[in-house]
Amino acid sequence: MIAQENELFQKKSMLKSEDWWAVWLGLFIFLLSMGPVFGMDLLGWVVKINVWVDSAKALVAVSSSYKSLPGIYSALLTYLFLLGITTIGAVAMGAKVKKYVVGFSIIFWITFLCIFLGNNGYIAATPDKQASLKIPWSMSLGEMGFVIAMLVGLIIGNFFQNFAKYLEEAAKPEWFIKTGIVILGAAIGIKTVGALGLANTVIIRGLCAVIEAYLIYWPVTYFIARKFFKFTPEWAAPLASGVSICGVSAAIATAAAIRARPLVPVILSAVIIVFVAVEMLILPLLAQTWLFQEPMVAGSWMGLAVKSDGGAVSSGAIADSMIRAKALTDLGIRWEEGWILMVATTTKVFIDVFIGVWAFILAVVWCVFGIDRTKTRCDKVSAGEIWERFPKFIIGFALTFLLLLLMGLNNPSIVKGATVGADQANALRTFFFALCFFSIGLITNVRKLWAAGMGRIVGVYVICLFGFIIWFGLFVSWLFYHGIMPPIIAG
DSSP: OOOHHHHHHHHHHHHHOOHHHHHHHHHHHHHHHGGGGGOOOSTTTTTEOOOOOSSGSSSSESSSGGGTSOOHHHHHHHHHHHHHHHHHHHHTTOOHHHHHHHHHHHHHHHHHHHHHTTTTHHHHHHHHHHHHHHHOOOOTTTTTTHHHHHHHHHHHHHOOOHHHHHHGOOOHHHHHHHHHHHHHHHHHHHHHHHHHHHHHHHHHHHHHHHHHHHIIIHHHHHHHHHHHOOOOOHHHHHHHHHHIIIIHHHHHHHHHHOOOOOOHHHHHHHHHHHHHHHHHHHHHHHHHHTTTOHHHHHOOOHHHHHHHHOOOOHHHHHHHHHHHHHIIIOOOOOOOOTTHHHHHHHHHHHHHHHHHHHHHHHHHHHHHHHHHTOOOOSOOOHHHHHHHHHHHHHHHHHHHHHHHHHHHHHGGHHHHHHHHHHHHHHHHHHHHHHHHHHHHHHOOOOHHHHHHHHHHHHHHHHHIIIIHHHHHHHHHHHHHHTTTTOBOOOO
């Protein structure tokens, strides 16, 4: 009888859990993204928002198979799809159908508009894209759509509180970001397959370089947060992960592993995304100035220093373009395009791969030593306790990553189709991430946040990021990539 009751409870919890619904939705989208591998285009209708100057050319279907589909229709189909699958999960978790549907619809279209505005050419175009868009300058901030979404959410949440309260039923930042992370696993898996085909030296050096993010960055940041800013372990651990490892994804995974309150990753995410925008403005310019004769060092530096996937890859792309241009002008060398970006992406991929491992390690440590806010200690670390603490969405992340990696290694011929599918799924991931940032703003009360220690969080971030993480990352990048050059284009 007891076993049956436990089994019933587990089944119920899997249907009520945000983590598990992130797994279900992420895996469902992953399965649809496998269509191109088998000659089917199941997600090609998803809308992609291009970097634009002429707004009429901004919206397109992500697949060329649907190029005749008007962009606005593609956007409508994307909305209906996301509304349908999230409503199923929300209702299973106890949300009221009508209130969720209306709330999600409003949130989606506001978020959609924010991404649209953030992709304006003068905001988002990288230097190598400015000529094709016929614009003389750009801020090169490819993730500003997320920042705009968060700012709009903050405005609504703090100045239109009745409206914000009405939307709260559908504002689920953790669920949205966790689902996006599950989808991200497939993209990282297929990128890793591609990376394995590159020179062994880049892979080995990339693996060695990321070790310092976990073994050096994390403990130093944790120590500073605890010792000098008096943060509790509940705050210090996710903060250390967010600052030192991989931004929002790592902060949320760590917070889930140690049973931090939902407020913790929400606040940290808001701070992290702002600093990512600052890094994207500053670091590629510094790389162009200091490292135009050490291009691979610059790529690794972007991967180690910029604390988000999109931010690191975007910074790598910007640095790739700017450094190659300066090398051609000052040195007369024409390096092949993409190698600097490849190092940045590879470094970031390896950092991401270990997020789940790190979350698991912290879950065990917190259980053994009773560090969490409840002061609960496990004298014996039972499998049940570890399982209860383990962030379940990491299972989805690991599954999508490993499936794509193993499939690609076993049958390289599927890589092209899998890459197409991963790109289509990533178009949906962009929406989940953006919905997360808008929701973060919507449920964030700035006055309460400041009282809760927002100023101290910014203090830790500034001291750790600009005090040693960026510079030590530069040193490690130099140590592993100094003297390694991209191929030179003949003639």
